[in-house]
Amino acid sequence: MATSSPGRPRDEAIDRAVLGATVELLDEVGYQRLTISAVAARAGATKPALYRRWPSRERLVIAALHRELRTIRAPDTACTLCDLHESIGLFAHAFGNRYVTVLGPLLADCAGDDDLRRAFIEGLFDPARDAVRHTLVNAVERGDLRDDLDLDLTVDMLGAIPHYRAIFGEVPLGSDDIERAVVTLLRGIAVDYEALVAHSRQIDDAPATHDRHLPLQAST
Template structure:
């Protein structure tokens, strides 16, 4: 998802080849030297273009980096197998794997740069955090429609509880996120909001053919 459909400046028609080259160059710079040392001059050099050409497409360095990261993360799909425990476990692991493709030490300083400017903060959230949150929301909605969740759950709170594990550890990098961490977080949440948690566990064990998730 692009950071802002209006982030490019008006002017002559954009050459999509230049756009793609600049995004690739931006990712290469992030991988090589990180966000703090990224300059538009270096991106332009690697993309074989000019700094003015970049500014015609992206208003700020932050908009450029957000679009580059979005191109690496790809879309946020919501699994829908009919197994609530399986779907949440798989879906969140997919998001974790996507965020691992962002070089360490990029998200925290990027967020610090964006947080003081409302437009940039909104672009950061819209680009990097809203898509996976919406996908998890769809999984919870599907589960509730199947009758797997209680009717009185606070969906936003459930989303925050699941998302906080990924967001907090990705932003601050104080601990890794393992598949076991995701599994335990999903189990802990569903243990509190499922209509019949033991039935969900039994169903997941049947679906996964012996790969056990703990009740």
């Protein structure tokens, strides 16, 4: 995500300050009004120090947002309904309200450059995709999902719902929307959908730690 001059030791404190300042300014003024000068001033650094590490504003913003996504972990509760619910939520909440103010204009700036576009996808979307793919693999191995499941296509389907709603929808994707999406998807890819619903209800009724799971209701 970042570059440095050969032989020059990296000062991680500067990295942290600059990336943190970048995120703060993105939330305050958005991507289009963000400047390298403003980031340098906020971080107490110099423009040359920034350009030694990130040769462009696009690279800097990608690195700053990627730093926030490093902690993404695959949902793994052994409850497929719970995990898929959290997977869509993971996509939905990865960027908060930055879709319009940051991601849209950033992608527009990266679209014409293959290297930048690749960095954009690998840095900002692959972390969530990889986590959700791991969740699906676990569900297939448990026998909950069909063993002929197209994993990459299913990940795309899970991610498309929150991304589309965030960019084009009138209201953000809510928990009820996620619940309906999981039900619709599982009816096509589950080995035994009703068994997954029953298992989800058992977990919800038990004094366990699945406090973020909202029980799904079987449709009639």
